[in-house]
Amino acid sequence: MNPDYVNQLWMRYKEQGDEKAREELILHYAGLVKYVANRLAINLSSAVEVDELYSYGVEGLIDAVEKFDHQRNIKFETYAITRIRGAIIDGLRSMDWVPVSIRQKSKELEKVYSRLEAKLGRAASDEEVAEEMGIDLEKLNKILREVAVTTIISLEDFYAGEEGEEKKKRWADIIEDGDSINALEILELTETKEILARAIAKLPEKEKLVIYLYYYEGLTLKEIGAVLNLSESRISQLHTKAILRLRGSLGKKKQQII
Structure with missing residues (x-):
C-alpha cells in the first residue's frame, strides 16, 4: 500500500472517525500479527495452537490502531509489535498453559x-x-x-x-x-x-x-x-x-x- 495513502487512512480515522479507514489499517498491518505469533510459537509446546496466538495478536493489533497517536514521531510498526506481543503473552498467561x-x-x-x-x-x-x-x-x-x-x-x-x-x-x-x-x-x-x-x-x-x-x-x-x-x-x-x-x-x- 502506498505510504501516502496509509497516512491518509490515519488522518481519516483519527481526525474524522472514519471506521472504514480503521478497518483498512487493521488489514494493512495484519502481517505484523503473523510475524510476532510465528516468532513466539517457536518456543512453545505443541499444546498451544498458532491460531490461538493469532487470535490474541489481532486483539493487540486492534488495540494498537485505536491507541496510536499518528501525529507523534513514532513508527507504528514498532509500537504495534510491542502491543501485539503483549496481547499474545497476556493470552498465554490467561490460559495458564505452563505446568x-x-x-x-x-x-x-x-x-x-x-x-x-x-x-x-x-x-x-x-x-x-x-x-x-x-x-x-x-x-x-x-x-x-x-x-x-x-x-x-x-x-x-x-x-x-x-x-x-x-x-x-x-x-x-x-x-x-x-x-x-x-x-x-x-x-x-x-x-x-x-x-x-x-x-x-x-x-x-x-x-x-x-x-x-x-x-x-x-x-x-x-x-x-x-x-x-x-x-x-x-x-x-x-x-x-x-x-x-x-x-x-x-x-x-x-x-x-x-
Whole structure:
C-alpha cells in the first residue's frame, strides 16, 4: 500500500472517525500479527495452537490502531509489535498453559544462577550449575529443555513486582503515556534497564550473541542456528540459559528495592 495513502487512512480515522479507514489499517498491518505469533510459537509446546496466538495478536493489533497517536514521531510498526506481543503473552498467561512444576523448576534455576554467579563474580558454567544443584549435566540439560517454554516472555515485558501483582506494568505502557509517568517510575525503569544492560554484558559470548540476534535483529532461533552453525535445539538452550541468568539479575534488583 502506498505510504501516502496509509497516512491518509490515519488522518481519516483519527481526525474524522472514519471506521472504514480503521478497518483498512487493521488489514494493512495484519502481517505484523503473523510475524510476532510465528516468532513466539517457536518456543512453545505443541499444546498451544498458532491460531490461538493469532487470535490474541489481532486483539493487540486492534488495540494498537485505536491507541496510536499518528501525529507523534513514532513508527507504528514498532509500537504495534510491542502491543501485539503483549496481547499474545497476556493470552498465554490467561490460559495458564505452563505446568506449575515447570514454573517451579524455572524459578529454582533463576535462583541458582543468581546465587552462584554472585558468589563467583562471573557467569557460571553448566558444570558449576549442575554441581550446585546436586545433579549431573544430563539432568541439567533435561531441565533446561523443560523450562525453555517459560522464557518466551521477554525481560522487557514487565518490570518490578511479582507474578500476579496488579501494580505490575509493561515498560511500553509507561513509556507510551508521558502524562502517567512519575519520577519514581522513571527512576525505577532507568535502574532496571541499567542492571539489565550490565547483566547482558556479563553473559557468555554465545548467549550474548543469541540475545542480540533474537531481540535486536529479530531473527528466529532457527535463523540464529544457521548463522552460528548450531542446531536449533542448541540455540534454544543458549537462549534459555541467558534468560534465566538475566531474570536472576533482575530478581536481585527487586529484592534490593523492596
